[in-house]
Amino acid sequence: MSAYARVEDGIETRELRYFTAVADLLHFGRAAERLGIAQPPLSRAVRQLERRLGVRLFDRDRRGVALTEAGEVLHREARLALSAVEAAARRTRRAADPAPTITLVTKAGASHALLQGLLDAHGRSRDAVPVRVELCELGEQAGILRRGAADVALMHRPVDDLAGLDTQDLLTEGQVAIVPAAHPLAARHRVTMSDVVDVPDLPMARWPRLDGTYPDGPGPEVRSQAQLAQLVALGRTLLVIPASSRAWQWPEHAAVPVTDAPMVTTVLAWPAHTGSAALDGLRETAAALRRDTFRAGSGEPAV
Amino acid sequence: MSAYARVEDGIETRELRYFTAVADLLHFGRAAERLGIAQPPLSRAVRQLERRLGVRLFDRDRRGVALTEAGEVLHREARLALSAVEAAARRTRRAADPAPTITLVTKAGASHALLQGLLDAHGRSRDAVPVRVELCELGEQAGILRRGAADVALMHRPVDDLAGLDTQDLLTEGQVAIVPAAHPLAARHRVTMSDVVDVPDLPMARWPRLDGTYPDGPGPEVRSQAQLAQLVALGRTLLVIPASSRAWQWPEHAAVPVTDAPMVTTVLAWPAHTGSAALDGLRETAAALRRDTFRAGSGEPAV
DNA sequence: CCGCGGTGATACCCGCCAGGTATGAGTGCC
């Protein structure tokens, strides 16, 4: 007998992809369309997954599909598992590449001078592996690293979630408030956090959550730094960011140091246990750069 | 047309399982046996995986199979990916369990009194979720957590690798050398690391690596604590362990504090982003226990 | 009250591919 029905064999990534599509859209028809298959096989595959797990994943009431509690768990876990599988494929292909490169991902606009210095120093070093730079928004770095689309990221502690990542500190700095140049706050030489939170005419902007929805609040909804920069220039909001990120400051902006904001450390971050010779080279360059910066005597390097 | 050959669709866990079996054993026939299939389909599946990735994974020379560099990468990544998929299934089933439990895994024999105290305190707390205790050897905890076979572990910093895990400190303590009672070192009231490393007649035991092989060295090969305990009693080796682990000390053993050994912190550890209400309860109990211990005034609690 | 649009489930068929067996090809060893 050939291939007797894999009773409790193991979940296939195809099933996880199908489940994830339905869980994302909560609609079998549209999920099938996104997957490029018809709806009936999708329904059957999901039911089979439920049977295999022995767990109901969706409540199919009249007029609608909803995740059960177990379904919520699988929705979260499936993302991680699929990322891990995707990372396995990407990293394997990378390992076979005869001309190795490093892909570095960073938030667009953040730590620009630091990155420039790092890349310059790395380029000068012997047997330098070429570095591809990928720019992203917000806290996308962790996901990009997890799925193997980048080898290393510039991230910020304690702003970013560094769980599961190994890190190497690069630079610690204070934060500044970016306010409209025309606003009274712009005249101050320094402010405190209490001065800048809950300013009635400058409410903090709201970023989308991972699921795409926005938290409540008075501030404007933003999805990119460009939007944010313009909103500040228009006098609609303010923000508090690491001092070096003011590289993208507009003439209509003013930067005021926030004396009691938490210090922010820019770190090199990579998935735990993902060491490679090429990455080691970059880390070494970063460590040397940091020593040089300190030897130069400026605890707060100019940016 | 139905199911046109998934060209660059995505890797299936079946393929990763097959590849892993071959990579583990470096032998198609035995790998097929382990998988419960015949050898030809296995060969074909691996070739298909290589074609799909566009990468050679094995060097099939005359008389033998060896991993390529890319194969080594996939071997490591596939373990993680399969663990993630397995964890997704386990955690989903757990979430559907109407009577939730927590599974805690710890090295057999380590931190016994601490664990006992934690379980007692947790059992006394209201709405206490039952805790299953799983015992393992060595550094198996991280893998067990990763594949979802346990929710939380007792681990030791800096001994264990805590990458990718969130932790909560429980207890910091010094280390002791466990030596044969008849050995001259047993008469000392305290020793230093230099006293106990490279003692000619008491070479440090060698534990297997993750792949099952042993590092070189003069010490005996061991795979379990019971072996180790008896080897010390027989006067063949010594070991340096956290003070509280001497719970499994034999009459033929002597424990001597090692003054300059690094302090060891017992921590509660769980995979990042795996919070649950039941786990929060245990963590709270642990935090309360820690406060009580400090309030009792004994910085180094008796064990 | 009865269509009507829209949803997921069911019924049924088809063909690809994972699985099997048999055998070949290459190599080390006696």
Add this chain to the structure above:
DNA sequence: GGCACTCATACCTGGCGGGTATCACCGCGG
């Protein structure tokens, strides 16, 4: 050279993933 061993190839089979057609159920509006 024959033998043992190992992986690759050839070829067949049937289970399952895919498709289309249709049903069952609901909410809604005339």
